[in-house]
Amino acid sequence: MEQYSAAEKIYELFSEKALALGIPEPVLVIAAYAIPCLVVINLIQGAAGMLTYAERKISADIQNRIGANRVGPFGLIQFLADGVKLFLKEDIIPDAADRKLFKLAPYIVLSSTVLAAIVVPFGGSFIVADLNIGLIFIIVVSSLLVVGFLMSGWASNNKWALLGGIRSAAQIISYEIPTALSLLCIVLITGTFSLQETVMSQGLWPWQWFIFHNPFSFVAFFIFFVSALAEMNRTPFDFPEAESELVSGYNVEYSGMRFSIFFIAEYGSIFIISGLAAAVFLGGGNIGLDPYESPLHMQLLMVGVFFAKTVPLCLVIIWVRWSMPRLRIDQMLTMCWKYFIPIAFACLVATAIWLLVFNGNGIFWRMPAP
């Protein structure tokens, strides 16, 4: 089966006309790749904006408040007002800060989120690039976060920020391991790192999803979800910013647009991680049809299915934040090294044995005929 990325499809659609108009091919190729990239960047920002709104509203509901209701209907475009406000704020760089690193850090954090979005299959053929190392790619780029956090912590020349940066390094690097191990359980089943193929080998119904493939993948899903919470610094693992301990942690010296970039990255990564969990464990946008051959309306339905699985996961992440206290850094690292990594390893080995014993089949899921 031939697979395309969105860029290739765009290229195919327009190449004849464009070449006839005399546009040189390299320009066309770059344009074909730039369009989906821009779409994804905007998608991340839009998702981040809507998630901040959701966070306001959900936290308000949980805490017996009303929440944002002034800007737009039901306060829906509050996030735009926030964005404008942050954009107009004075951009302060502390005198003693390392200016270059200070300016660079937010973009590294953001780029990690946006890069991860490249390989997330949004349903149908809507994927920027279906890399055959998709899962590895996503794990690698999400480690970039550490660089950004450490950089911002160091460059701020503030002790709180430094502590936040160092905490994030300890935390994100530790939790990378269970995250990757739990994803590997699924890689064992599918035999591919490509996310689109992972989605396509699942089905419409819950028993065709990999979360219910075998008991160990079920455990792996929860390990993945909790580790991912830790990896993106959400409560109960929000140590790098822990506002009651480290004031605001790594971003304490940031203001205005740079500050908001950190936040776009944070909320963007909530969306990405939820999307990844939905794609790998919950069948993504699969409705039992071939994503490339189906007509457009079915493809849009797939996108709808993908979002129907992603959004509840995002909401769970927000829900957890407003109902849980914060762990302590050593307790969290203990949890990772003593429990999560051994359990994730056990799941990996057990999945391998399961596949060996049952000839690659799950409880309900059947190995497709070669």
Next chain:
Amino acid sequence: MGKIEEYTVKRDADRTDLKLNMGPQHPATHGVLRLELDLDGEIIRKCTPHIGYLHRGTEKLGEDRTYISALPLTDRLDYIASMNNNIGYCVAVEKLFGIEAPERAKYIRTMCAELGRISSHLLWLATHALDIGAMTVFLYAFRERAMIMEMFEKLTGARLTVSYPRIGGVRNDVTQEFIDRAHAFADEFPTHMEEYETLIDQNRIWLKRTKGIGIITADEAINWGLSGPMIRGSGIAYDIRKHEPYDAYKDVEFEVPIGTEGDVYDRYRVRMIELRQSALIIKQCVEKLPRGAILDPNAPKFTLPPKERVMTDMESLIHQFVLITKGPMTAQEGEVYVATELPKGEFGYYFVSDGSGKPYRMRLRAPSFVHASVLPLMCEGGLIADVIANIGTLDIVLGECDR
């Protein structure tokens, strides 16, 4: 190449990598407490509290004011529980002057003191949970605190700095509406308590963050002079309301909860049970509230006559003039120390009187001041996150600590 050893970092107990200044501007230091932390990584090697950022010289100011006009100063000490400060002050001055408030006033005071205690403990619960990261408890606790604030507003005209009790009684009689509201509040309060406890009481993360943290043994608690929930959390049932009852506390029944381990969780439990007990006391006060005067017959010596009588009556005019300029002149020479049980602990008023209308010396024994000194004991060897939990469990108010 022989220099490698020079660069090898020796890890010993005294090693500190980082000196961190926590406060006075820090979201979790409850005002303007400043802690100087010597850190090894995130481990606290040395913790030095610095206080005094909110010093307003209340003790000295008290010497310059008559016994009557010093009352509003006490509002600003523990501003979370100003009602309890006022009551403590009045009880102390009453003892100095040898007068006693009538029964009805005592019951009203007890009721208000317990409302103040609930209000203070709710603020403690809200901020303590917020510091540990449970943000939702904050707003739930403040919902009930607002009810108390509204009740105080109805009764006294002020929400925070009430200045309601008077020497020898209270300012206004309670209305039927206030009594009804207080009773209804005390009735429904335990259900609200269950809401808070659902959120944190058995939460695994909450238990991990509070159990075994900031342990103070019973001996240490006595040696450091702790009081209130701090000493009760360590297993010593010391409550001034029981041991030296003032106001109506001898007539109401309540339990004094104690902890076993002396850690943050025990003190949390102690305060939670105290909240329930306070609600019970309010109920009893409402039910037993006697009829009668709200001011001692001698109290006119301490209260200004009505304005219209000042304008028409010579006696009243002289009376007002003397009270304003010289204060109540009937104090015995000598000294008096009266401690009352504030939400934070034992708050003592010590007066030295020279027979004039102003105290010769006014000394305040502030529980927050004593409790702040125990911070190094609790924090050293712990992590930064534990410092936050420990400050929360102390329940200090810097207005009272710095005076």
